[in-house]
Amino acid sequence: ICRVDPYGFERPDDFDYASYEAFFSRYLVVLTRRAIKWSKLLKGNNSIQKSLKVKRYIRKGIPNEHRALIWMIVSGAQANMEQNPGYYHRLLEGEKNDKLVEAIKTDMNRTFPDNVKFRKTADPCLQHTLYNVLVAYGHHNKAVGYCQGMNFIAGYLILITKNEEESFWLLDALIGRILPDYYSPAMLGLKTDQEVLGELVKMKVPAVADLMERHGVMWTLVVSRWFICLFIDILPVETVLRIWDCLFYEGSKIIFRVALTLIKQHQAFILEATNFPDICDKFKQITKGTFVTECHSFMQKIFTDPGSLSMATINKLRETCREKVLSQG
Numbered sequence: 001i002c003r004v005d006p007y008g009f010e011r012p013d014d015f016d017y018a019s020y021e022a023f024f025s026r027y028l029v030v031l032t033r034r035a036i037k038w039s040k041l042l043k044g045n046n047s048i049q050k051s052l053k054v055k056r057y058i059r060k061g062i063p064n065e066h067r068a069l070i071w072m073i074v075s076g077a078q079a080n081m082e083q084n085p086g087y088y089h090r091l092l093e094g095e096k097n098d099k100l101v102e103a104i105k106t107d108m109n110r111t112f113p114d115n116v117k118f119r120k121t122a123d124p125c126l127q128h129t130l131y132n133v134l135v136a137y138g139h140h141n142k143a144v145g146y147c148q149g150m151n152f153i154a155g156y157l158i159l160i161t162k163n164e165e166e167s168f169w170l171l172d173a174l175i176g177r178i179l180p181d182y183y184s185p186a187m188l189g190l191k192t193d194q195e196v197l198g199e200l201v202k203m204k205v206p207a208v209a210d211l212m213e214r215h216g217v218m219w220t221l222v223v224s225r226w227f228i229c230l231f232i233d234i235l236p237v238e239t240v241l242r243i244w245d246c247l248f249y250e251g252s253k254i255i256f257r258v259a260l261t262l263i264k265q266h267q268a269f270i271l272e273a274t275n276f277p278d279i280c281d282k283f284k285q286i287t288k289g290t291f292v293t294e295c296h297s298f299m300q301k302i303f304t305d306p307g308s309l310s311m312a313t314i315n316k317l318r319e320t321c322r323e324k325v326l327s328q329g
Contacts, residue, residue: 001017004116005237007115007117007159007237008112008115008116008117008118008159009112009114009115009237010114010115010116019290019293020293023290023293023294027238027294027295027296030061030296031061031063034057034060034061034062034063035063035065035066037057038057038062038063038066041053041054041057042066046069046073047073048070048073048074050074050249054074054249055249055250058070058074058245058246058249058250059245059246059299059303060296060299061242061245061295061296061299062245064160064241067160067241067245068160068161068162068163068166070245070248071160071161071170071244071245071248072161072166072169072170074248074249075170075173075174075177075178075248075249076173076177077166077169077170077172077173078169080169080172080173081165081166081169088136088164088165088168088169089165091135091136091139091140092132092135092136094139096135096139097138097139097145100135100138100139100145100146101135103145103146104131104134104135104138104146104151105131107148107151108127108130108131108151109127110151111127111130111151111152111155112152112155115155115159117159118130118155126155126158126159129158129164129167130151130154130155130158132164133154133157133158133164133167133168133171134146134150134151134154136168137150137154137168137171137172137175140168140172141172141175141176143184144175144183144184144185145185147183147184147185147187148228149182149183149228149229150171150175150183152229152232152233153171153174153229153230153232154167154171156232156240156244157170157171160241170248173248174230174247174248178247178248178251178252179252180192180193180252180318182227182228188322188325188326190224190227190228191220191325192318192321192322192325193227193252193255193256193318193321194219194220194223194224194227195219195321195324195325196256196314196317196318196321197219197223197256197259197260198212198219199317199320199321200256200260200306200309200317201260201263204260204264204306204307205260205263205264205267207267207271208263208267208270208271211270211271211273211279212279215273215275215276215279216276217276217279217280221280222279222280222283223259223283226255226258226259227255230243230244230247230255231243231255231258231287234287235287235292236292236293236295238293238295239292239293239295239298239299242295242296242298242299243255243258243299243302246299251311252314253309253311253314254302256306256309256314257302257303257306257309258302260302260305260306260309261298261301261302261305261306262286262287262292263286264305264306265286265291265301265305266282266285266286266291269282269285269286270282270283270286
C-alpha cells in the first residue's frame with residue numbers, strides 16, 4: 001500500500017484504497033489515450049493556439065507531462081515571462097518588506113503539513129522555493145502583498161511545474177487576471193463571488209437556497225474555502241488539477257460550475273439537514289467520496305449539470321452582488 005500519492009501528499013488513515021485502485025486503473029486508460037492525442041497536437045513544438053479543439057482537449061484533461069507547459073501558454077504566463085526576462089530574480093534580489101517576509105515565514109510550516117516534499121527534512125525542501133515565490137509575488141503585486149490561501153495555491157503550482165519562476169508567473173496569472181480581486185485586503189471579489197454563487201443556486205437549485213435562507217446560513221460559511229483555495233484540500237488532487245486545467249483556459253466561471261455541480265448532485269442529501277450545524281456538515285460531506293474522486297466523469301458533469309452559464313450572466317450578477325457587498329460594508 002502506498003501511503004504517499006504521486007504528488008507527495010500522505011493519504012489519510014481512512015483512505016479507501018480499493019475504490020481508488022478501481023477508479024485509477026480505469027482512469028489510466030483515459031490518461032494514456034489523452035497523452036497520445038496531446039503529443040500529436042503539440043507535435044514536439046511548444047506552442048498551441050486557442051481553439052475549440054484545444055478547449056475540448058483541455059476539458060478532457062491535460063496529461064501531467066504537458067500540464068505545466070499548457071498552463072503557462074493558455075494563461076498568458078509564458079508570454080509575460082518571456083517579455084520580462086530576469087524580472088523574477090531581480091524581485092528576489094531587491095529590498096524586502098519585513099512585515100511581508102514575516103507573514104510569509106509564519107505560514108511556511110502550515111503549508112501542506114501532510115506533504116512530504118514540504119517537510120523541513122525533505123531534500124530538496126520545497127518550503128524554500130515556496131518562500132521565494134511568495135516573497136517575489138508580494139513585492140511584484142504590492143496591492144495584494146501576501147494573504148492566506150496564496151501559500152496553498154503557490155505550493156500546488158510548484159508541485160506541478162517543478163519550477164520556481166514558472167510558478168511565480170502562473171500565480172500572477174491567477175491572482176492578477178483570472179480571479180477578480182480574491183486576495184486583495186478587502187477580498188471584495190471573493191465576497192462578491194460567494195454572493196454570486198448564492199444567486200446562481202437560487203436560479204438552479206432553489207430548494208437548497210431556501211434551506212440556507214430558512215436557517216440563516218451565509219454562503220461564506222460553507223464555500224469560502226472553495227473559492228480561496230480553488231478546491232485544494234477540499235477535493236482530491238487529480239480532480240483539483242483537472243479543474244485548474246479548465247480554470248487557466250476558461251477563467252473563473254469554472255469555479256461556479258464546480259460548486260453548482262457539487263450542490264446539485266447532492267441536493268437530496270443537503271435537504272436532509274434540519275439545523276445550522278447540520279447544513280455546514282453536509283457541505284463538508286459533499287466534497288468527499290467516489291463522485292469527486294472519479295475526476296473524469298466529474299469533469300464531464302460540471303459542463304452538463306449546471307446547464308448554461310454564460311460569462312455575461314456572471315458579470316451581471318457580479319455587478320449587483322458587488323453593490324450589495326459594498327453597501328453592507
